[in-house]
Amino acid sequence: xxxxxxxxxxxxxxxxxxxxxxxxxxxxxxxxxxxxxxxxxxxxxxxxxxxxxxxxxxxxxxxxxxxxxxxxxxxxxxxxxxxxxxxxxxxxxxxxxxxxxxxxxxxxxxxxxxxxxxxxxxxxxxxxxxxxxxxxxxxxxxxxxxxxxxxxxxxxxxxxxxxxxxxxxxxxxxxx
Numbered sequence: 001x002x003x004x005x006x007x008x009x010x011x012x013x014x015x016x017x018x019x020x021x022x023x024x025x026x027x028x029x030x031x032x033x034x035x036x037x038x039x040x041x042x043x044x045x046x047x048x049x050x051x052x053x054x055x056x057x058x059x060x061x062x063x064x065x066x067x068x069x070x071x072x073x074x075x076x077x078x079x080x081x082x083x084x085x086x087x088x089x090x091x092x093x094x095x096x097x098x099x100x101x102x103x104x105x106x107x108x109x110x111x112x113x114x115x116x117x118x119x120x121x122x123x124x125x126x127x128x129x130x131x132x133x134x135x136x137x138x139x140x141x142x143x144x145x146x147x148x149x150x151x152x153x154x155x156x157x158x159x160x161x162x163x164x165x166x167x168x169x170x171x172x173x174x175x176x
Contacts, residue, residue, distance in 0.1 A: 002116060008119070009117065032064050036062065055075050058076070066088065067087050068089070071108075072086060075094060075096035077097045087105065089109035101134050101137070108124060109141060138155075151172055155169055156170040
């Protein structure tokens with residue numbers, strides 16, 4: 001496999017204006033990507049101000065990275081743990097009463113390794129209600145995780161999970 005990165009072109013991808021992105025990066029560094037325990041209420045207001053849809057009861061712990069808040073929706077009583085990285089080049093939707101434990105990585109972008117130009121590919125992530133994604137787990141682009149699912153510690157979710165239960169491993173498979 002050969003890549004010719006000089007041919008890479010993602011000019012089609014325009015997630016927001018440069019000024020909006022730079023302002024968000026500054027706000028993110030000061031209020032989200034810090035260990036200072038800013039109250040979740042302040043973080044929710046900032047996210048909503050930047051176009052996210054964050055319910056009034058969402059808990060957001062310190063040192064959280066969110067790429068583009070205007071592509072994020074989080075339902076009532078959900079928790080976002082320390083060191084979570086929501087790399088949302090595309091839409092990420094998280095239902096109510098769901099938990100992203102410490103170090104979870106939600107990745108909506110990837111590259112097409114089959115093309116020499118290494119094209120950018122984006123896939124939305126949808127996480128249902130009453131879902132618990134265990135610490136250090138990874139969710140790949142284009143994945144839907146339905147209601148009532150537990151993803152155990154360090155698992156990698158590469159395809160849709162639709163049947164309630166406990167999933168574990170790489171790739172995550174139903175174990176119970």
